[in-house]
Amino acid sequence: MTWSDELRISNSCVGSRFGSRRGFTLIEVMLAVAIIATAVVALLGLQHQSLLSVIRGQDVTRAALLAQEIMTEAELERFPALGQTRGDFQKMHPGEYPNFRWYRAVEATALFPDVRKVTVRVAFGPRLTKTFDLIEFMHSPIPPEEGQTQ
Amino acid sequence: MTLRKFKYAQRGFTLIELSLAIGLLALVMIMVYQTFAAVAGSKVHGENRLTADQEGRAIMWQLSKEIRGIVQTPLIPSKTLLIGQANKMGGTALDSITFSTLDVNHRRSLNGIGTEELVAYSAQNNPDHRGWFVLMRSQESALLTQTKMGLPPMAMADNVLGLHIRYFDGQRWQESWDSRSMPPGQTLPMAISLDLSLMAPGGRPVNFSTSVAIPMAFVLR
Numbered sequence: 001m002t003w004s005d006e007l008r009i010s011n012s013c014v015g016s017r018f019g020s021r022r023g024f025t026l027i028e029v030m031l032a033v034a035i036i037a038t039a040v041v042a043l044l045g046l047q048h049q050s051l052l053s054v055i056r057g058q059d060v061t062r063a064a065l066l067a068q069e070i071m072t073e074a075e076l077e078r079f080p081a082l083g084q085t086r087g088d089f090q091k092m093h094p095g096e097y098p099n100f101r102w103y104r105a106v107e108a109t110a111l112f113p114d115v116r117k118v119t120v121r122v123a124f125g126p127r128l129t130k131t132f133d134l135i136e137f138m139h140s141p142i143p144p145e146e147g148q149t150q
Numbered sequence: 151m152t153l154r155k156f157k158y159a160q161r162g163f164t165l166i167e168l169s170l171a172i173g174l175l176a177l178v179m180i181m182v183y184q185t186f187a188a189v190a191g192s193k194v195h196g197e198n199r200l201t202a203d204q205e206g207r208a209i210m211w212q213l214s215k216e217i218r219g220i221v222q223t224p225l226i227p228s229k230t231l232l233i234g235q236a237n238k239m240g241g242t243a244l245d246s247i248t249f250s251t252l253d254v255n256h257r258r259s260l261n262g263i264g265t266e267e268l269v270a271y272s273a274q275n276n277p278d279h280r281g282w283f284v285l286m287r288s289q290e291s292a293l294l295t296q297t298k299m300g301l302p303p304m305a306m307a308d309n310v311l312g313l314h315i316r317y318f319d320g321q322r323w324q325e326s327w328d329s330r331s332m333p334p335g336q337t338l339p340m341a342i343s344l345d346l347s348l349m350a351p352g353g354r355p356v357n358f359s360t361s362v363a364i365p366m367a368f369v370l371r
Contacts, residue, residue, distance in 0.1 A: 040185075044185065044189060047189050047192060047193065048192075050193075050196060051192055051195070051196045054196045054199050054200050054203075055199070057200075057203065058199060058203045058356065061203055061206070061207055061358070062357070062358065062359075065210060065358055065359060065360035066359060066360065068214075068360045068361070068362070069343070069359060069360045069361040072341050072360075072361040072362060072363045073361070075341075075363040076318065076340055076341055076363060078368075089359075092343065092359070092361075093345065093357075093359055096357055096359070097357075097359070141368075
C-alpha cells in the first residue's frame with residue numbers, strides 16, 4: 001500500500017463516519033447568525049426594560065411627593081371649597097416637572113356635612129397616561145350649626 | 151507523487167484572504183464589544199439612578215416625618231424652635247434648618263410620652279467632588295441643652311446639588327424662618343416646602359419636591 005492509498009482510505013473513513021465533508025453553506029451560516037442575533041437582541045431588550053422601569057419608579061416617587069404637596073395646599077385651606085381644580089407645578093417649581101399635572105376634586109360626603117373628601121390625582125409620564133391618587137377627608141374647623149347636627 | 155490527485159488541494163490561504171478574514175472578524179468583535187459596553191454602561195446608569203432615588207426618598211421621608219412632629223406649646227420649658235437659614239452656593243439654594251420635634255424619639259411608643267429632640271440639617275462642601283455637597287443631620291435632646299449628649303452628626307447623602315426649604319406663614323412662602331423673633335403662638339409656619347436635588351453619579355440630577363403641613367401650627371392659631 002502506498003502512502004497516497006493510505007491517505008485515501010483514511011479520508012473515505014472519515015467521510016463515511018461524519019457524513020459528507022462539504023461543510024456549511026453560506027445560507028446555513030447566515031441563518032444561524034440571524035437566530036443568535038435575534039436571541040441577543042431579545043436579551044438586550046430586557047436590559048432596556050429594566051432601565052425603563054427604573055425611570056418609571058422614579059416618576060412614581062416624584063408623583064407621590066408632588067401629590068402630597070397639593071394635598072398640603074388643601075390642608076392649608078382648612079376646609080377647601082367644593083369643586084374641581086387643576087394645574088401644573090410651574091408656580092412652585094418654575095422650569096421643573098414639565099410632564100406632571102395635578103387634578104383636585106373636593107366632594108361632599110353623604111353622611112357628614114362638615115366632612116369633605118379631597119382627591120388629589122397627579123398625572124405623569126408620556127402623554128400623562130400614568131396617575132397617582134391620594135385621598136384625604138377634611139373636617140371643618142368651624143363647628144356645624146345647631147340645626148345641622150341631630 | 152501526486153498532491154493534485156486529492157479532492158481538496160492543500161494550498162492554504164493567501165495573505166490577502168487571511169487579512170480580510172481577520173479584518174472582518176475584528177469588525178464584528180468591535181461591534182460586539184460596543185454593544186456589551188453600552189449594556190454595561192446602561193446597567194451602571196440605571197443602578198446609579200436607583201441609588202439616587204432611594205437616597206432622595208429616604209431623606210424626604212425622614213425630613214417630612216420630623217417636620218410633622220415639630221413642637222409648639224405655650225409652656226415655658228418647651229423648647230419651641232425652628233430656625234431656617236437660606237444659603238446660596240454657586241447660584242443654587244443650600245438651606246439649613248434646625249427644629250425641635252417629637253418625632254425622633256422612639257421611646258414614645260413604650261411610655262406614651264416622648265421628649266423633644268433638636269434636629270439640624272445642613273449642607274457642607276464635599277471634599278471629593280467639586281459642586282457636590284454633603285447633607286449632614288445631627289440630633290440632640292432638647293432637655294439636655296447644656297451637655298452635649300447628642301449623637302455625632304451623620305451624613306445623609308454626599309451627592310446633594312441643592313436643598314431649598316420654604317416656609318408658609320399663612321399668606322406667602324418665606325425663604326427663611328426664625329421662631330425666636332415671632333409672637334407667641336405663631337412661632338411656627340403652617341407648612342414647609344422641600345426641594346431636594348441629588349446627582350446620580352455620571353447621570354443627570356434627580357429632583358424631589360414636596361410640602362408638609364405642620365399640625366402644631368394650626369392648634370394655637
